[in-house]
Amino acid sequence: MPISREHACDLRPWAGLQDYERVGTTDQRARTAHVLVWVGTVVGVVALLFTAWAFFWKTPAQQADSAEPTAAASASATGAAVPSPAPAGEIWHAGWGPKRDTFTGKHPAGYAVLNSITDNPAVGDERNFVRVRTAGEGEFRDYIRAKPGDELELMVYMANDAADNLDGTAATIHGLQAEFYFPPVGTDNGVAVTLRGKNVAEVWDGATVLSDVPIQLRPIAGSMSMYTNAGDWPIDMGASLSVVTLGWEKQDGEFPVGYAADGKYRGNGYLQLRLSVVQAG
Numbered sequence: 001m002p003i004s005r006e007h008a009c010d011l012r013p014w015a016g017l018q019d020y021e022r023v024g025t026t027d028q029r030a031r032t033a034h035v036l037v038w039v040g041t042v043v044g045v046v047a048l049l050f051t052a053w054a055f056f057w058k059t060p061a062q063q064a065d066s067a068e069p070t071a072a073a074s075a076s077a078t079g080a081a082v083p084s085p086a087p088a089g090e091i092w093h094a095g096w097g098p099k100r101d102t103f104t105g106k107h108p109a110g111y112a113v114l115n116s117i118t119d120n121p122a123v124g125d126e127r128n129f130v131r132v133r134t135a136g137e138g139e140f141r142d143y144i145r146a147k148p149g150d151e152l153e154l155m156v157y158m159a160n161d162a163a164d165n166l167d168g169t170a171a172t173i174h175g176l177q178a179e180f181y182f183p184p185v186g187t188d189n190g191v192a193v194t195l196r197g198k199n200v201a202e203v204w205d206g207a208t209v210l211s212d213v214p215i216q217l218r219p220i221a222g223s224m225s226m227y228t229n230a231g232d233w234p235i236d237m238g239a240s241l242s243v244v245t246l247g248w249e250k251q252d253g254e255f256p257v258g259y260a261a262d263g264k265y266r267g268n269g270y271l272q273l274r275l276s277v278v279q280a281g
Helices: 012-021 026-056 071-078
Strands: 130-134 143-145 151-159 177-181 186-197 200-219 225-228 231-234 243-245 268-279
Touching: 130 143, 130 186, 151 186, 151 200
Parallel strands: 130 200, 143 200
Antiparallel strands: 130 151, 151 268, 177 186, 177 243, 186 200, 200 268, 225 231, 225 268
């Protein structure tokens, strides 16, 4: 049976809020409840009278025939988050995907799976695993503004969300790779990364770099490094950055869960890559 992942679900920050909500004696809570019931009744009656008045009274403009809401307006009003299609072609607007089962730190997956926990205390929703910032400045974000001459840092988080007690070859991600997509030239530049392995479904996400003039984002040679509890080391980007092999301990594609013999936690890490912002022309 899957067990909770201690590294990914620390609920102590919420304890203060829970205790605060229970403050007060039984008598105090009873008096408060009576007051709230009385106030709620008054508010409900007023709201009912106002609704009836609004229903029967119309302004001259409202008395004229009005058009039905457009489909676009109805769709935008829902605010529903939807996954993005997989990166393809030269232009891609950053977004996550595919739609997939999700898990929590207390209820992780019973099998190897990439970036599917939604309450990771370090990064939040792991489906949002690609972020960017101006080099050395502030937090990593889903989008930033940049100008020619800037240097950016791209961060790619990765986690094997199998439960820790499933440590073994079956729960290890084999052949872990990252594939990068960079826009050619533009002012709305979606940088995408797809993570995949031999025994897991691929996942993708992206970040957006906005600019006032057309720019090109160029990876800086030798700037990619991998960071895990095993240490950090440079990643060989190859002649042209496209697909790179990753790993927890070395660049061998292996990404296990559980704890190593020396007690270090495995199962997550991140890589960073620097990009130069070049004006197109």
